[in-house]
Amino acid sequence: MAKIRRNEKREMPALNTSSLPDIIFMLLFFFMSVTSMKEVTYKVQFQTPQATELTKLEKKSLVRYIYVGTPTAEFRKQYGAETRIQLDDVFAEKSDIGEYIINERSSMKEQDQGLMTVSIKADKETRMGVIADIKQELRRAYALKISYAATQRTNY
Amino acid sequence: MAKKVPQINASSMADISFLLLIFFLVTTSMDVNQGLARRLPAPIPPDQKIEDTDINKRNLMVVKINSANQLMVQGQLTDIKQLRKQVKDFVLNVNDDAYMPKLFEEDFGEPLGVQKYTKEHVISVQNDVDTQYQAYLDVQNELVAAYNELRDECARKYFHKGYNELEEDQQKQIQKLYPQKISEAEPKNYGGN
Numbered sequence: 001m002a003k004i005r006r007n008e009k010r011e012m013p014a015l016n017t018s019s020l021p022d023i024i025f026m027l028l029f030f031f032m033s034v035t036s037m038k039e040v041t042y043k044v045q046f047q048t049p050q051a052t053e054l055t056k057l058e059k060k061s062l063v064r065y066i067y068v069g070t071p072t073a074e075f076r077k078q079y080g081a082e083t084r085i086q087l088d089d090v091f092a093e094k095s096d097i098g099e100y101i102i103n104e105r106s107s108m109k110e111q112d113q114g115l116m117t118v119s120i121k122a123d124k125e126t127r128m129g130v131i132a133d134i135k136q137e138l139r140r141a142y143a144l145k146i147s148y149a150a151t152q153r154t155n156y
Numbered sequence: 157m158a159k160k161v162p163q164i165n166a167s168s169m170a171d172i173s174f175l176l177l178i179f180f181l182v183t184t185s186m187d188v189n190q191g192l193a194r195r196l197p198a199p200i201p202p203d204q205k206i207e208d209t210d211i212n213k214r215n216l217m218v219v220k221i222n223s224a225n226q227l228m229v230q231g232q233l234t235d236i237k238q239l240r241k242q243v244k245d246f247v248l249n250v251n252d253d254a255y256m257p258k259l260f261e262e263d264f265g266e267p268l269g270v271q272k273y274t275k276e277h278v279i280s281v282q283n284d285v286d287t288q289y290q291a292y293l294d295v296q297n298e299l300v301a302a303y304n305e306l307r308d309e310c311a312r313k314y315f316h317k318g319y320n321e322l323e324e325d326q327q328k329q330i331q332k333l334y335p336q337k338i339s340e341a342e343p344k345n346y347g348g349n
Contacts, residue, residue: 021169028177049290051297053304054190063189119191128292129285139199147191148293 044069044086046123050153057147062115064104065149066097068122068130083123083130094130097137105143121149192296197339215257215276217246221295223286236294243302247334249274264329267314273333282341299338306334 046069057063067086071079075091085092087100105113118138122131138146219239220228227234229242249256257277263270279299283292304319307330311319315326322330 017170018166021166021173024170024173024177028173028180031177032180049293051192051293053192053297053300055193057189057191060189117193119189122289124288124290124293126289127285128283128287128289131289131292132283132285135196139196142199144196144198145193146196147189147193148296149189149191150293150297152190 040065040067040086040089042067042086043072043075043089043091044084044123045072046070046121046126048121048149048151049124051148051150052153054150054152055147057117057119059115062108062112063117063119063147064101064143065119065121066134068120068126068134070123083126085130085134094133094137097134098141101138101141101143115145116143117145117147118143119147119149192293192300194296211278212258212276214255215274215278217243217277217279219279219281219295219299221281221283221287221291223284225288225291227291227295236298239295239298240302240305243279243299244306246279247274247277247302247306264333268310268329268333271333275335278337278339280339280341296338300336303334303336307331310334 044067046067068083069086070076070081071084071091079091085094085097087096092100101116101118105116108116120131120134135146138144218228218230222228227236227239229239234242246256249259252259252272257274259272260275261270261272262275281295281299283295307327308319310330310333311317311322311326315322319327319330
């Protein structure tokens with residue numbers, strides 16, 4: 001005979017939320033890894049110069065970067081300690097810049113091509129000869145919108 | 157029967173991790189790429205001869221940086237801190253000095269009205285091959301800062317607002333009054349190795 005429970009209170013069982021923190025943590029790690037992700041792995045080391053009249057680079061998809069600096073410790077043996085240029089993930093010569101810009105520009109949407117900005121991320125110790133060469137290459141490739149990457153100056 | 161260990165209340169764990177998540181979302185997106193925006197001149201076609209454009213001497217301000225990062229403005233050794241003021245004085249030419257750029261009068265439309273401005277002034281930056289990038293950028297920065305200050309002062313005078321808060325056509329009016337004319341020469345090797 002079935003036992004009839006009468007006076008026992010029937011409660012809604014509490015929802016098991018013990019896995020909620022884990023899910024959130026997963027989200028957290030996802031965002032941490034995605035947002036701080038660098039555009040490339042740096043093969044040159046540089047410290048950008050300081051300036052005050054800075055403008056933000058809008059629309060990251062329209063920006064291409066040229067890194068200029070001395071090779072990092074692991075590449076120094078192979079490439080020496082002279083100032084080198086890095087395009088995307090590889091070391092490049094200044095003669096490669098024109099081709100790189102043209103390739104990158106042709107991969108953009110047609111209406112965006114005129115808006116392409118080249119950001120020169122160069123070490124503050126770099127000699128201007130290198131920068132001037134890069135600028136000449138950019139002019140020849142008709143990449144006329146440039147931006148000298150810099151950090152906000154806090155003290156004079 | 158073994159005694160049961162009481163469970164730790166972990167319901168606030170989710171809140172804590174949410175906080176962390178939001179914190180990271182906010183801080184990482186703040187890291188934007190900043191830089192000094194400039195525009196390069198269009199390339200000269202190879203078949204075209206480089207001709208010396210005839211610029212009246214009074215309209216030209218020469219800023220030279222040598223390989224020791226020293227600054228020479230109009231033939232005089234100058235400190236970088238004075239450059240901004242010198243550029244502003246040069247562009248404005250309040251007293252209509254004979255050695256400063258020639259003034260032209262033009263109507264810039266309301267509310268600026270007829271203004272005198274140095275239409276043909278040019279600031280020429282020349283640097284050495286061995287100039288440090290930081291020194292070069294300091295000079296560029298001061299030049300841009302001088303123009304920005306001039307434009308902002310004008311905006312506050314006539315529109316009672318900062319230059320950045322103005323409408324696009326209002327900004328254009330002021331840009332016409334203070335056109336940014338910075339020319340860069342090909343790098344040369346002046347003295348010092």
